[in-house]
Amino acid sequence: MTLRLPNPDGTLRAYEPRAEPRVEANPGSAFTSRTVFSAAHVVADPYADTTPDGPAAVDWDATLAFRRHLWSHGLGVAEAMDTAQRGMGLDWAGAAELIRRSAAEAKACGGRIACGVGTDQLPAAGAPALADIRAAYEEQLAVTEQAGAQAVLMASRALAATAQGPDDYLDVYGHLLRQSAEPVILHWLGPMFDPALEGYWGSADLDAATGTFLEVIAAHPDKVDGIKVSLLDARREVDLRRRLPQGVRCYTGDDFHYPELIAGDDQGFSHALLGVFDPLGPLAAEAVRVLDTGDTDGFRALLDPTVALSRHLFRAPTRFYKTGVVFLAWLAGHQSHFTMVGGLQSARSLPHLARAYELADGLGLFPDPKLAEERMRTLLSLHGVTQ
Template identity: 85%
Template sequence: MTIRLPAPDGSLRTYEPRTDPLALAPAGPSASRTVFSAAHVVADPYADTTPDGPAVDWDATLAFRRHLWSHGLGVAEAMDTAQRGMGLDWAGAAELIRRSAAEARAVGGRIACGAGTDHLPHGTPPALPRIRAAYEEQLAVVEESGAQAILMASRALAAAATGPEDYLDTYGHLLRQASEPVILHWLGPMFDPALDGYWGSADLDAATGTFLDVIAAHPDKVDGVKVSLLDARREVELRRRLPDGVRCYTGDDFHYPELIEGDEQGFSHALLGIFDPLGPLAARAVRALDTGDTKAFRKLLDPTVELSRHLFQPPTRYYKTGVVLLAWLAGHQDHFTMVGGLQSARSLPHLARAYELADGLGLFPDPALAESRMRSLLTVHGVPR
């Protein structure tokens, strides 16, 4: 049985789906690496809403998190993968944090949740004290839920800050208040253009210096840093300059195998959006490192990079569309609908290639279901059988 998939040039090509999935049984977490999957949210397709009024299918959303925990992964909640700032507002994110943290306690899963300032009004940047108060409000919700906090990069702070000192003051204020060590998140402008020049400079060397100054001033309050710059060399250099005990969580969806494997001077842990669709396979690969089997690790994970680079191609911030497509094809949700209507953010040829690459990796537990659903998507778009 074959399926006809559209190519970027408008032609149709024939693809023969595989019939056997990769067998990936649930198992416990890795002992050698701390690994989080940033998780997507499942929209409620029956809600009578608008792009500005997101509705979440809580049952399906929490079921997907149980799927990730069952394979030994931690869940990074209410991050950009969950469409923070791209369809999911703070009210929805706060509810997501509370529900997911409660579910994590129930199943013994690890969870860290994003705290930012995205409930501030758009327009003229607010004064720095108001930005700090907004961070405090969200940090309190995360801590009250019992989850670890991730201090997310702030569009408001990027707009209001006049230089590095404003970042040092703001983050110093927040870290002094945090009840437990947090994860600091450096999200590059390829994921969110509004964050260009974060840490007070568009010069990445200068920005890195400020970032490290923040950590050095409060090393006891920083569990680790998540770096999402898609620059492996820069991440390795940063990793080597971190204080003892501060982890580097790679957020590099282009170079994650080599960064997680590491070198003679250390390695990166992981907090990755690509581990949403790769969850079970990624978990198995990382567990191979527990016994030092780097060949098995790379054999499993290296072939996934082509899919990840495809999903995260520019405009990178729309990678969530491919992630949700693959969740639907894999049977984790019953529809291909996203909050904010973001299912329309990628072209049909892009989605077809994502299906082909994921199928080739054996990611779909039921390849026949994935094929049937892909055919239905193609039909809706007018592709002849």
């Protein structure tokens, strides 16, 4: 049955939903050519009596079930990252519980997990002392390591507010890397994802910032498993990965150019740690398994068509991409509701969500297209769009 979907100008367009899902390849063995993480979202408890600025109420059963879904396809889970609404509805207390529960679940089912380590237990206002920033990082690093997960050292809003220049970044990160039990992933999150991170690594000049970033890695190459780069600049990522010390991986976080960056060139390639692999999980896993056989063209044929959806979800203001990710999880049947911690389900417009549905349906991402259509129809009705 045809749906009437809203355009940004207030008009309606007709859309014919697909009747059948795409035929997925059966999950196989672990990937051999790339290490791939999906940054996973959290499922809110829709019955909790909460407020946007109160503690997050999480539906733990549905949240952990979604992680098992990702692991079942061979993907690693990047936990408690910005996709899980760190600093946008999920506070440190909730993140710590998420890390503990997800790490235990990973151990039980043999899934790979890496968890975000930051400083978000510090007050949001002001510029704390460097010693307090180091202590906050240390607390979160201890929780992650005690849970048995790999650490991802996330960019810190507090450090961005306090640091006087590159030397402060070298001091804080050097301190953390010297005491980490296992090699970590360093995360460079650009200001398009979080405006509070403008000028990270001590300079708004990206060339200068890259130099400081590489200096941190060069001083501790045995403690850095890899870097996650989320700058939405493919050329810069390629240049950076070519300058990494031997054995340090580049995990692309570029949700605009990921097929070409993962495919690579004759001088190397990127692994992946991507928020868009939350809704793309099974399709992304299938594409990587094709790449494992050496079939780069087949990999690109599967993954290139997904870029339009990803660019739509991550359009400016990019930090609100989580709304589209959770919306698609609801349409796909991974959760029973479209509610988010912090009330972030309101962060994208109805035309934006309608286009996300149309693109995802066209890709065959919904295991039950009829369920997705019914849920889309319900959302349209709630917004006064009659069919």
